[in-house]
Amino acid sequence: MDIVQTQDLRKRYGKVDRVCDLSLHVPEKKVYGFLGPNGAGKTTTLKMILGLIHPSDGGVTLFGQPMDGKNRLSLLRDVGSLIESPSYYGHLTGLENMVVAARMRGLGMAEIDEALGAVRLSEAKDRRVREYSLGMKQRLGLAIAILGRPKLLILDEPTNGLDPAGIQEIRELIISLPIRYGMTVLISSHLLSEIDQMADVVGVINEGQLIFEDKLSALHALSQQALAIRTTDNHAAGELLTAAKVAWQRSEDYLLLNRLRDDNVARLSQILVAKGIGLLRIEERQSSLEDIFLRITGGAVSL
Template sequence: MEIIETHGLCKRYGDAMRVSHLDLRVPEGCVYGFLGPNGAGKSTTLKMILGLVHPTAGSIQVLGKTMDSANRLDILRQVGSLIESPSYYGHLTGEENLRVVQSLRGVPEKNIREVLQIVRLDGQRDKLAGHYSLGMKQRLGIAAALLGYPKVLILDEPTNGLDPAGIQEMRELICDLPRRFGMTVVVSSHLLSEIDQMADHVGIIREGELVFQDTLETLHSRSTHHLALRTTNDPVAQALLRDRGLPCQEEDGYLILPILPDGETARLTGFLAENRLGILRLEERQKSLEDIFLELTGKAASL
């Protein structure tokens, strides 16, 4: 079951199309990484999913219901969110802040104690929120989003500004939610390394357009191995290899070849030596996820 679906979702501000014909598919019970450079349209998309921004065109379904004026409140009762930065009253303690949200949402008072434990703030419940560190404020915001134990949790850049220890804590918390509570978590980020350690499914957006959407495993499969060869005369070597039926192409001063068995690689180097070509360098390489991300977001590449 798809917990969130969008069809042809668009948002235009003046002459600028910030989100263009987006078709998101978020499976139930997953951590969905919504990835893209700053300004790609991630926050605008999440705000439309939450009904905070009205789409220019397209439709949104959340939990099987269309997000519109008739269904919005019913949907949002089952959705928690933290968009951009957490809101809090600095003169109130962490627990008092959550009590305000608990009263507004009409959820049981015991949930306050439980969510403070989930986000590891139970030891800081009596401290003024204004004195919290940035990481503690982020966790307080997530605690508020969790108060009603939503079926869907939407987090916009939750690790922004955190130190390495805070990032690790946030990552562990997010990964734990689907397993412990059956939640579906949508988390946006501009950092591929973060999404790579949290998500099961990934959507990559570039200039408002979706350029990749599939499992993280499928994204990793694009990271293929190849051989990089440099000789004393690459144009001659390229011609000889092609005559031999071996596909290769020049790239940044190297000839790029497919991965070969060891025996075939040895025969290849011997063949080049017989033709008076010296082997200057032969490397096995693998395209990194960062390279793939830059191809998808920095060039006109799509799947």
């Protein structure tokens, strides 16, 4: 079951489409990575899913029900979110902030203690939030978002501004939520490395349009493998390959070929040597995930 679906979602400001005909499919109890460069339309999309802004066209389905003005509040009772930056009262303690949020949802101390424990803020709950580090404030925002174990958690760039230790903590928490609580997590980021380490399914948005959506493994499968060779005479080697109808291209001091079977590599080596061309180096190359993203987004994704 898809917890979230959008149908040809569009948001237009003036004559500019910030989001255009976007159809997402977020499966249940998975981490869905919503990836794209800054300004691609990620936050706008998440706000439309939450009903914070109205789409110019298209629709949103949550938990199998089309969301409209009548059922929006009832559907959002099962949704936790952290959009852009956490909201908090700096003069109150972490615990007092949690109590305020819990009362609005009709929740008690048991749920508060569970959420604080999940984000490792139990020992700092009695400190004023204005004394918290940036990472602690981010974790407090997450604690508020997961109060009461919502079925869906929507996070917009939750690791922005954190140091490596803070990023690691948030990452581990997000990965654990589907397993520990059966939550579905929809997380946006412009950082490829973060999504690669957290997500089960990936959607890539660029200039408001969804250009890829599938399992993370399918994205890795787009990697192009090649054989790189360097010889004592690359020019002559290239002519020999062309005559043998083997496609190749030059890359600095190497000739790049499509990946060959081992027996074909051995035969190629023998042919080169027989023609007096020394084989200095031969190696396999594979496109990195960064290369794939640069290719499908036209070089726009921040890495």
